Amino acid sequence: MLRRTFIRLVANTIVLALLSAKAGASGYAKRYAFQHGVASGDPLADGIMLWTRISGAYGEKVSVVWEVARDAGMQSLLLAGHLETDESIDYTVKVDVRRLPADTRLYYRFTVGDIQSPVGMTRTLPVGSVDLARFAVVSCSNYPAGFFYAYREVAQRDDLNAVIHLGDYIYEYGAGQYATERAEELGRQPDPPTELLTLGDYRKRHAQYKSDRDSQAMHRAHPVIAIWDDHEIANEGWKDGADNHGNDSDRDEGLWQDRRDAAMQAYFEWMPIRGEANGSRTRIFRAFQFGDLLNLILLDTRFYSRERQPDISATDGTRGGIEAELNKVKRRMLGRRQERWLRKRLKRSTMTWNALAQQVLVSPIRTPDLEPILDLEKPSMVRREVLERNIGLSKGNPPLLLDTWDGYPWARQRLLRDIKRYGGNTVVLSGDLHTPLAGNLNLAGEKEAVAVEFMTGSVTSPGFAEYLPERKPGMVRDATLELNPNLRYMETDHRGWLCITFTHAECIGEWHLVDSVRAADYASKIDKRLAVDAGNIAAGLYEAADLTT
Ligand SMILES: [Fe+2]
Known part of the structure; x- marks a missing residue:
């Protein structure tokens, strides 16, 4: 040898x-x-x-x-x-x-x-008896929206096994579109300046993101385990299209398949991910084993098999009408093949923990009545008529985040049933919503948790506080937490990252927030620590003491 x-x-x-x-x-x-x-x-x-x-x-x-x-x-x-x-x-x-x-x-x-x-x-993976595994979990790094301070912090850590990137690693928008309001003053105008459509466009955008100093520092310091979310191709994507495709009145965006294939090719060229792009059959769901401690399973809830999101405008806008639409069709999120693959992984797992790292929020969220919360005279990223429509829809407290698992209640029930049957100690990691958040996950109609969810915030993408002009800061957060007792934590006003630590006794999530992504410098703090015990998932999340390990 x-x-x-x-x-x-x-x-x-x-x-x-x-x-x-x-x-x-x-x-x-x-x-x-x-x-x-x-x-x-x-x-x-x-x-x-x-x-x-x-x-x-x-x-x-x-x-x-x-x-x-x-x-x-x-x-x-x-x-x-x-x-x-x-x-x-x-x-x-x-x-x-x-x-x-x-x-x-x-x-x-x-x-x-x-x-x-x-x-x-x-760093390579550990084998055999493993006492501890720790990760930075990040998502939604929008270059024109601000500086990647969360990446800078992650780069400085020397106690991580890997960085888990849950997607929206790039954004597809052009200058003047979503989250580019301050791009010029920050020197971060999107390149190319137009919305991405072709292979050349997507390559150029990846090149711009990888020219960022903080991104380079993070990649230089840690291995990254990445999955895509929607914006690596187009906003609110599903297997055969996207909300942000084919809707521009002044521009022919071409065939969805061509755009998807171009975006996927550029992603596989520019990311340190194994495998290759293969059109609709491209597989990014995969798993990594950390000895006897952790089975890290990554899923594709976005482009592999997701069926189209429910259309809220096709309903009468009441809670009953929206819920009827959600339950009318058995919409798939993972698809049969990925579901089968996941079930097999969970059944075979002999490790203390299973972590399902995937894109979108799993916890159900009913929307609080927005009328007493919002002040429409205050500035917002969202157009006034859209805010007025949402105020109207929020009256009966329906679920309104229908691009998340809330739009797929049948598929969510199947997922949670599989976790309950085969998952043992399971935590779900999610991103996409630009909102640090945590919650207990239970099957509809049951009280005990079958898993818990840790959601990372965004690296830079704007959160609820920038979309919804609150009368007083924190009102959306407080009303949402009050209406949804399954949620244990939510933060609507700051960007950051999630540090997650697994031992044989517990899993601890620690949310790091930065005070600005637009100032020339920043300060950071740990905003919350929540834990769940191995062998007692049913009890759910609890406030954790300082990390001592
Ligand atoms: Fe995002």
Whole structure:
């Protein structure tokens, strides 16, 4: 084994020397650069995906060397190799490195000619008996909306196994559209300036997001396990379309399938995710095992099989009318195949915890009466007539967030039934709503929790406080919590991230909030800590003491 490793290292050293000599001799490498940093993702016990992108190449093939070492100085080399990239994959570079040691902090870098990338840090999965696993959970990083301070904080942590990104890693909007109001003054206007439609558009947007310093720092510091939400393609997407597709009166947005395929291709090129885009059959649902402690299961509630969201305008707008529409059709969220896959995963799991990391809110939320809460004279991101319509709809306290599992009550009941039957200790992680939130999940008609939900806030995307002009700050939050006793925490006014820690005894969620995403600097605080005990999920969430582990 030792001899084989030695031979491999000698061979790799020769490859490195040859490649460097070739590049150096021609001198062509001088104009290349690593402008989008490095990234790693989808860790296994013996493997990791490494990512980078070469800038400055036009038409030619480029040879890139990769190296993995035990030290940041890249002296204690473990593995190395080389591969070619070209314009067919936008000069992105992805390597699925295997034969690595488990539960090990590793360092990696890329070289093209005599140009070297920054050194990235990553970590393989632990095996066997594992005492603790800790993650940063992030979602909704909207570049024009503000600075990625949450990413900056996450980058500074040295106690994480990985970052879990629940989607809306990019947003598809152009200048003047959603959440771009302050983009110019922040120097963060969307590039390209128009809404994304083509492969070139989506690639350019990914490039812009990965030019961000804080994003680069986060990727350099941790492996990322990512799933997409809607905005990686288009707002409120489902398997055959999106709310933000085909509705622009002044622009032909083309076929949904073409747009979806372009967006998915760019995503797989630009993210350190295993696998490949394959149209409607593209699978991002997958699982990662952390020894005997945690079965981390990632789902696609967005584009794999989700049926179209219910249309509230087709109802009479009363609570009864809306609920009748919700219960009329058995709308699927995961689809048969993904449901079967999940059920099998849960049945087979022997780990203390199952974590279902997915996009949208699972907890049911009835909307409080907005009339006494809102002041329509105050500024809002939402048009006045939309606010007036929502005030009208809120009278009977119906569910109104129908892009979440609230629009799919039949599918939610099936999910929770499977969790109850097979899930043991299950927590659900979610994002999408730009709202730090937590709740106990129970089957309709039952009181005891079968799982709990931890929802991360947004990195920058605006929250309820910016949509709904409250008479006094906190009124929407307070009224929502009062009307929905299953919810244990909600924060409507701040951006941030969720730190989640698993031990064999408990699972603790800790919400970190930043005070601004638009000021030149920021302060952060821990706003809430909630925990649930292994073996006592039925009791639900409780206030946790300080993290001591
Ligand atoms: Fe979002």
